[in-house]
Amino acid sequence: MQESGSSECSVVRAVSEAPVRDLRRVPIHPDHWYPLALSREVKRGCAHGVRFAGEPVVLVRAASGTVFALEDRCAHRQIPLHDGVVDGETIRCCYHGWTYDCSGQCVNIPYLGRERLPNGVRAYPCRELDGLVFVFPGNPALAESTPLPSLGSVASDAYKTRRYAREVACHYSFMHENLMDMNHQFLHRRVMGQMTAHTIGRRHGDDWVEVDYKLARETGRRPLGEAVVLGAATEPTETNEDVMTIRTSYPYQTLQIRNPDATLMLDLWAVYVPLDREQRRTRAYGLVSIRRPRTRVLLDIVWPLLIWFTERIFKEDRWAVEREQEAHDAQGGDWNHEVFPVINELRELLRRCGGSSARRVIPLDTPAASAD
Amino acid sequence: MQESGSSECSVVRAVSEAPVRDLRRVPIHPDHWYPLALSREVKRGCAHGVRFAGEPVVLVRAASGTVFALEDRCAHRQIPLHDGVVDGETIRCCYHGWTYDCSGQCVNIPYLGRERLPNGVRAYPCRELDGLVFVFPGNPALAESTPLPSLGSVASDAYKTRRYAREVACHYSFMHENLMDMNHQFLHRRVMGQMTAHTIGRRHGDDWVEVDYKLARETGRRPLGEAVVLGAATEPTETNEDVMTIRTSYPYQTLQIRNPDATLMLDLWAVYVPLDREQRRTRAYGLVSIRRPRTRVLLDIVWPLLIWFTERIFKEDRWAVEREQEAHDAQGGDWNHEVFPVINELRELLRRCGGSSARRVIPLDTPAASAD
Amino acid sequence: MQESGSSECSVVRAVSEAPVRDLRRVPIHPDHWYPLALSREVKRGCAHGVRFAGEPVVLVRAASGTVFALEDRCAHRQIPLHDGVVDGETIRCCYHGWTYDCSGQCVNIPYLGRERLPNGVRAYPCRELDGLVFVFPGNPALAESTPLPSLGSVASDAYKTRRYAREVACHYSFMHENLMDMNHQFLHRRVMGQMTAHTIGRRHGDDWVEVDYKLARETGRRPLGEAVVLGAATEPTETNEDVMTIRTSYPYQTLQIRNPDATLMLDLWAVYVPLDREQRRTRAYGLVSIRRPRTRVLLDIVWPLLIWFTERIFKEDRWAVEREQEAHDAQGGDWNHEVFPVINELRELLRRCGGSSARRVIPLDTPAASAD
Structure with a gap:
């Protein structure tokens, strides 16, 4: 895989998108698990x-x-x-x-x-x-030669994992873009408080795109939910901020938060599976693994709060991506005007790795049989 | 009308269906009552x-x-x-x-x-x-030269008749096939017990198809509902089984059960009337006549049970034919892989006797008129 | 504006409608407020x-x-x-x-x-x-050179005004025709009693059509609601009947009732705004102004009754125009067979003044921008 780019470099021009096909009509590639x-x-x-x-x-x-x-x-x-x-x-x-x-x-x-x-x-x-x-x-x-995906920290005893599956009424690509673009924290301002994401690095290869963020809080207070997720009791400062890395490795996506010691605190694995032929409805599968604190039972105690917190975030994201899909349907094409290079790279990736056209299943050859 | 065939003879090959039009798109012929x-x-x-x-x-x-x-x-x-x-x-x-x-x-x-x-x-x-x-x-x-159908035993004092009309979300042809193929007893296993149908004869002509069955019970017990319908208190044996004859005489369908004395015990007349232009919704009309036993009032007493029993059977059949229609809509064509010759004959009949294409009503010629 | 016609004269022939486009597919003209x-x-x-x-x-x-x-x-x-x-x-x-x-x-x-x-x-x-x-x-x-419409007696202290907005599932043209054709009093027979409209004059110009009616009661009794609306305690006779004038001045519509002294008793201003691209759903806006009687508070007292009365009439009209739209959709064209010249003039007007074709909004030119 070829590596390239960083936050300092090239600008992905919307111009280059002109002749390409509408991303929202690119079917997911079927040759994966x-x-x-x-x-x-x-x-x-x-x-x-x-x-x-x-x-x-x-x-x-x-x-x-x-x-x-x-x-x-x-x-x-x-x-x-x-x-x-x-x-x-x-x-x-x-x-x-x-x-x-x-x-x-x-x-x-x-x-x-x-x-x-x-x-x-x-x-x-x-x-x-x-x-x-x-x-x-x-x-x-x-099938035999295609590996099953690695599901992150699920198997490790140091983490507690939640599995979920949720139906969302949009093309899978909106889900990838939503998670990868952390500039959408404004959407979660009621749950997360006012935060700003700073891109601190990005990389990509043939079938993957990756970006690193630091999230800075605009106001001082850190919401309870977030404190729980990141397991830190003290306020982050400029020098001890956590780093969030989001990666789409086609067709899967991961989000990992590491603390200043490079310990993996939160490990999310997700995939978005189209349900209908037009790929306008998607089932999102996710495994969220949280690292247990030293007093391991503490995580079990706050678990219900954590579930409430993630459900709330997911609900807001779902609302947004479903509005995006509705707008696409009404506009009859992709009017997306993206200014964030990571997302433009991600869009190229999803086009490049996607399926060639909608599949149509035909019945197996069925020679005539008859009976009485 | 030319008669032909019996259970011993010819095989209707699926091959011959290849170039014919999709049965589920054949409109019912309008020149009937x-x-x-x-x-x-x-x-x-x-x-x-x-x-x-x-x-x-x-x-x-x-x-x-x-x-x-x-x-x-x-x-x-x-x-x-x-x-x-x-x-x-x-x-x-x-x-x-x-x-x-x-x-x-x-x-x-x-x-x-x-x-x-x-x-x-x-x-x-x-x-x-x-x-x-x-x-x-x-x-x-x-209209004048086309006879109204004969509605079976409705007029006879020896029978008690129930009239019903039910809407079903499928093409009328599924209804004909459902009733005529008694091999679908597996669908009614909870209501009827495990039964097996044996075809003992079949005949057809230009505009009709007919088949005779004996129904054998896999387990000994006879459900109450069936005993009521057939009016017999004793178990059937190999030699005194009832015979069921099902006939589609375009566009009507009948099912008759005769006991070993050739007495008509149950006489069903049915027709399936398309409601919408695409003929995907149908109203099924039926008249079920049951021969009264010697103690005539007995039939009135068990009548509510009989209604419950037939409603239950109808509900299961409706479920099945509506799933067939859904599959046809999703597959975009007729993938039916029929192995039962009677049903293949019936399918040919419905194609042959059906209308030529969807009707479009135009308004009567309306010369201009005006007033003040 | 050219004036023409009266109740005695010309017949608008349905023949002349033959080559014109389907009125129900004429979009409203966007160059109005x-x-x-x-x-x-x-x-x-x-x-x-x-x-x-x-x-x-x-x-x-x-x-x-x-x-x-x-x-x-x-x-x-x-x-x-x-x-x-x-x-x-x-x-x-x-x-x-x-x-x-x-x-x-x-x-x-x-x-x-x-x-x-x-x-x-x-x-x-x-x-x-x-x-x-x-x-x-x-x-x-x-926009600057196009005047806002005059909203009738709304500003005058001598009137009390009700504002309403109601969604109706039909093309706006049905609304214009419904209000202008007072021969549809049969529809309101339960609320209004049996009435007959007599056309006593009609006029039209390039962008307007106008008709005058006298309404005669078939039976003697005058319903309470109507008495309230027209503010008259005595029965109308042949010589002191009120005159109702209905005018479509594209795209707005007015209905005015004057008493024999030519005093404006009821003043309705309405417009029908398409909501969807196919212009099959419409929001009707209306301002109904009723002249206050000498004892001004009387109108406030009967106001709730008046609202009930107009809501009831509106509900019946909505029912009718929505059935018309359904029939148009099912028939796939305009089978309307109009015999009333005023309505044929109105239909010509709505065609002539309507938009040329469905609008399609495109995004403003958006040159590429990028950031990190």
């Missing part, structure tokens, strides 16, 4: 219907506890398999009882001889990691 | 607005008790006549008081001389039969 | 978001009390300015804090040097008059 559910949403012996960019997918947790993922339609009359019945390691459509195994193969039609079974439905590579069910919606031949 | 309301919905001295395939129709029961059917719009400013006022044998638009008789002729405009009355609106052939108001939406010249 | 809010809806220190024909407009009442009108979008990320914060005589976007003055100029971006500020957003000419906030959405060069 995306979480399509929290593990706890897929109960044993149950089927759970989800969507990736308009494609219906059923996640089945079989009797053995393993999860598999199929097209969420019966090959026969196309009704969703997620309303079917899990039977051992198979799923039966609830209408005429057609039965599929974890490879999507149709293994039984009650009123048809087994020698005449038609083709079944598509199966998706599927893996479970740290409480998320990941699916590889793209070219299945690439 | 269709019920547009239950008689009880059209009260004396009242107007009742309905739709046939997107065409607004007003049914007016005049002071004399006769029902007539007009386009449901005032020729003047197009607001619905069904919000108007029935005045003797005429209907007055509620806006400026334009008045129409049963032929659609405009017979009065309060502020215009009668010698200058403009043309009115279209009238539809309309007849009432056995509690249903039938309209002939197609070529009116064919 | 339109109220976009009641003054009381725009509170000091607050921003209020409204729409004109799909264009979002923010009305800002600054700290000084003056109202200004801008495009309702931040030039940066396009979210509505009406959710921003009024700061003195400026408005700040709530997301990243970009600040605009009353001319739409961007005067501050907290994280960008002032020498590099980008262009801002469009400002609209804006004036306040008699409790309404008027905006000139068309060519701003014409």
Whole structure:
């Protein structure tokens, strides 16, 4: 990966954007692992219907506890398999009882001889990691060689982690831009107080963009929530400020806050999964890990406050990105007038790494079969 | 009518469907009599607005008790006549008081001389039969020579009949296929228990398809509802099973159950009337007649149970056909992969007998008129 | 202005309408002053978001009390300015804090040097008059030379005035036609009793149409509401009837009732402002002025009754015009079959004076800017 840039250097000109396609119409690239559910949403012996960019997918947790993922339609009359019945390691459509195994193969039609079974439905590579069910919606031949993402400090005992999934009515790109542009602290002025972000460095490569901030408080008081998150009892001064690093490493995003000792205090991993074909609705998955203080139980005590605090911030961000999407829909194009170089780099990245065009799933080849 | 086929013979190949048009886009043929309301919905001295395939129709029961059917719009400013006022044998638009008789002729405009009355609106052939108001939406010249359907055992004193009308959010063809394919008993497993249908014969002609079934119970117990419907206290055995015959005689459908003595125990007549222009919403009309047992009052006693039972079955079927329609809309075409020959014959029939293309009603020629 | 016509003369032929465009697709002409809010809806220190024909407009009442009108979008990320914060005589976007003055100029971006500020957003000419906030959405060069409308008897102490604003789901032309065609009294038969309108004169010019009516009661009794409105205790006779004059002077409309002494008893001023781009939703603004009787307080006493009465009439009219719009949408064109010459003249007027085609706002030229 080529590194380049810093806060002193080049200006990304809006001019260069002229001939490029509308970022809000760039589909997410399917050749990555995306979480399509929290593990706890897929109960044993149950089927759970989800969507990736308009494609219906059923996640089945079989009797053995393993999860598999199929097209969420019966090959026969196309009704969703997620309303079917899990039977051992198979799923039966609830209408005429057609039965599929974890490879999507149709293994039984009650009123048809087994020698005449038609083709079944598509199966998706599927893996479970740290409480998320990941699916590889793209070219299945690439699944094996594509690593699952690293989910940050989740596995470490030194951190306490919260998992969340929230639906947001906008294109995934708005979510990336929202988190990366810390100049939007004005939006959170009621929760966070008046803060100003100072960019202190930025870097980028072929499939990533990264920026470092120091956040300065305009007034002296530090809100409770923030104190809790950063675990510091004393006011930061010019020399002992925390550093926040935000990185989009396509298609994932992280936000890390390190204290002056370079200890990782807060570690957020997030990804934004399109739900509908037009990619106007997104499910945001996140894992927020907070470093436990020396008196470890203190974090458990303030945890509910911390949840309230992050929910409040998320609600304000959601409001903003949904207004952005509405404006885009009404204006019929991308009128965004960005002046912040990091965000212009991020926009280039999302265009460059995005999918080529909207996917259209076609049924597997299904040779004629017949019975009586 | 040419008869052909039986359960032993030919296989209808999906291959032959390739070049044909999408069944779910075949409009129903308008040159038949269709019920547009239950008689009880059209009260004396009242107007009742309905739709046939997107065409607004007003049914007016005049002071004399006769029902007539007009386009449901005032020729003047197009607001619905069904919000108007029935005045003797005429209907007055509620806006400026334009008045129409049963032929659609405009017979009065309060502020215009009668010698200058403009043309009115279209009238539809309309007849009432056995509690249903039938309209002939197609070529009116064919109405006289087209017989009203026979409504089965409704008129016979030996049967008790229930009339129903239910809106379902799908193309009418899904309704025909649902009823005719008894292999979908798995859908009703909670209400009916585990049953298996065995096809014992099938026949078809130019405008009809018919299939006979024996239904075998996988477990011994017979649910109460079914016992009530079939009026038998004893368990069926291999030799004394009932026979169910389902027939689509375009555009109507019947289901009849005969006991081993060939006595007609249950007689269902149904038709599925498209409501919107795209024919994605349908009103299903049905008449279910059950043969009274020797102690006639017994049927009246179990009637509420019977209603509960059929409502429950209908609810499950509606769920399934609406999911099929949703899948068709999402997939943008007919991915149906049918393996059951009777249903493939039925699908051919519905294509062959269907209308040629979506109707578009244009206003009657209205020469200019003016007044002051 | 050329005057012509009277009730005796020419017939406007529907034939002449054949090649003209569908009236319901004629956009309102933007080069007039339109109220976009009641003054009381725009509170000091607050921003209020409204729409004109799909264009979002923010009305800002600054700290000084003056109202200004801008495009309702931040030039940066396009979210509505009406959710921003009024700061003195400026408005700040709530997301990243970009600040605009009353001319739409961007005067501050907290994280960008002032020498590099980008262009801002469009400002609209804006004036306040008699409790309404008027905006000139068309060519701003014409605003100065285009007079604000005269709002009738609002300013006179001899009258008591009610202001209202109501949203109606139809094209503005239906509103003009509804008020001008008094033959629709049948619609109000429950509130007004059976009345008949007699046209006693009509006139028109380049940008106006006017008609005089006498209203005759079919039955003797005069409803309370009407007696209150017209302030007369005695029954009208053939010789002392009131005269009602309705005028559309593009784009405004007035209705005046004079008693036999030619005293103006009721004076209504109204305008219908399209809200959405398709101009299918309209906000009707009205000022109804009623002449006070000699015992002035009597009018205050019956005022609530009068409000009830006018609300009821408005509700019935709204019902009718919304049904007309629905019929137009379903029929896909204008099937209106008008027989009343005044209304045909009005329809010609609305076509002639209407806008040429739907407006599409484009962003101001925004040269690239960048910062860090």
